[in-house]
Amino acid sequence: MDFSYSEEQQMLQNSVSKFIQQDYDFDRRCKLVASDIGFSQENWQLFAELGWLMVPFKAEDGGLGGSAIDLMVVMEEFGRGLVVEPFLASVVLSGSLIANGASESQKRELLGLLMDGQLQLAFAFAEPQSRYNLADVATTAVREGDNYILNGHKAVVLNGEGADKLLVAVRTGGSQIDGNGITLLLVEANVEGVHRQGYTTVDGHRAAEVKFRNVKVPVANRVGEEGTALPVIERAMDWATLALCAEAVGAMDKIYKKTIEYTKTREQFGVAIGKFQALQHRMVDMFTEYEQARSILLMAALQLDSNKGMAPKAVSAAKSRTGKAARLIGQEAIQLHGGIGVTEELDVSHYFKRLTTIQYLFGSSDFHTLRFAGH
Structure with missing residues (x-):
């Protein structure tokens, strides 16, 4: 089976990745977090202009198609950049409630404003x-x-x-x-x-x-x-949970690679610590956990797309597996960095905090394991 992105999805990924690299470095993010509103209105308008706020919505609602894979593409890149703009809360979670539960007149009134960046939900x-x-x-x-x-x-x-x-x-x-x-x-x-x-x-x-x-x-x-309203809420939560898993996968990819680079430069006893076999084994475990999390994320996204946005068992499987991977990768990254890993000045500590939060947001690994078993 071909798991490669379509040309449009590759363009979307490149667009978000380019923004993260050029306009969303760690220092800028820290300034946004410390600001009065906690994010950038200019960035939000840019998201709207580039069409990113349209990604979760179907074409008949004025969106770009509403594909779970498209949403995964965006959220992975947001995870790599630790983006704090309220895309998940306002567009994915709240937007899904409107798209799947509101009347046609309400959708016309609200979704257009939401996708134009004029409405926060x-x-x-x-x-x-x-x-x-x-x-x-x-x-x-x-x-x-x-x-x-x-x-x-x-x-x-x-x-x-x-x-x-x-x-x-x-x-x-x-x-x-x-x-x-x-x-x-x-x-x-x-x-x-x-x-x-x-x-x-x-x-x-x-x-x-x-x-x-x-x-x-x-x-x-x-x-x-x-x-x-409960079925509509459950569907929106599953949609948001998939997006959250994708964000976690992007963050895990970034923190894992940063840890690899650090072990190549940090020396102990005159040798780079990355040469110690015991630490190499731990980094292989991190890589394995990341690959498993990304694979099950892709499975859940494909299930959502093939079942008209309804795949609770697949979403719970992804959240359970992703939460466990986030825990291991986050904790290993901190330990391999040593004391510097927990400082505010190093971005690794912020990736760790986000991954720790994601483990419990919208249901813990234990909760979703039980939910998976119940379906």
């Missing part, structure tokens, strides 16, 4: 008690006339601080962990009663705690039918 789904259970929703929305009255607390909302609109998973019926009765509402981020507390996460990205106190949301802002 965030998906508020996790709650302090929910762990990885997407059906554990305690935030409530009670219908009163033409409005819903929204109350609750959403935790670690990626891009929650910078979003213009929030997609919120709320309970309109059933018990707290019932799969039925979950509804998606589109909430203006600055409306009365929405309280956002933003912060920088350990890996340099941005998130927020969002609390809703008697927030009025028009019924017209409901995305999809009332009480039936």
Whole structure:
């Protein structure tokens, strides 16, 4: 079977790779992380102009085709560059909810703005008690006339601080962990009663705690039918999980190669440490883990493309395997670098932080292993 990229995919990869090499070095990234919003609006507009924000969406929605392989191409390069712009949170995760759950009029209104770089979205789904259970929703929305009255607390909302609109998973019926009765509402981020507390996460990205106190949301802002949002949420999470795995694979490739280069120059007892056979064996293990992770990522992407975006078992297999690989490669890279590996000044420590975060974002390896076994 031919696993090589198409000509268009190679052009896409080269476009992103060129941007990372020329305009997104480590020092510039550090300045973006330390800025007020945590990313560059200029970069975001450039992403829009180059068509990267259109990659996850189908042609009928104005996108570039919506292929999982195309998304993988972009996210691998973003992983190599440790990109902090909210592509995953705003475009991949939130965009999937709109593309697969919204009405035609809502899609026309929102997706165009999203792909043009004029709209920032965030998906508020996790709650302090929910762990990885997407059906554990305690935030409530009670219908009163033409409005819903929204109350609750959403935790670690990626891009929650910078979003213009929030997609919120709320309970309109059933018990707290019932799969039925979950509804998606589109909430203006600055409306009365929405309280956002933003912060920088350990890996340099941005998130927020969002609390809703008697927030009025028009019924017209409901995305999809009332009480039936869970399947749409699960599909969007799988799509985002694949993108996250691709980002991890790109980051693992970079940190592994940086470790190889370091062992060629760092000397101990008058010899480059890369010549020690015990360390060579460990670096071979890193390479093997990377190759296995990339292979299973490609399998999951192909499964998504051949099954109309639905491949939960393949996605869980990829996330489980990728999480284990990220753990081994990240920890080995730090140890082989020695004390310098944990300093803020060295980019390896930032790759390690991102890989550590990815292990637990959207479900840990243990969670996805059990999910895989259950399908």
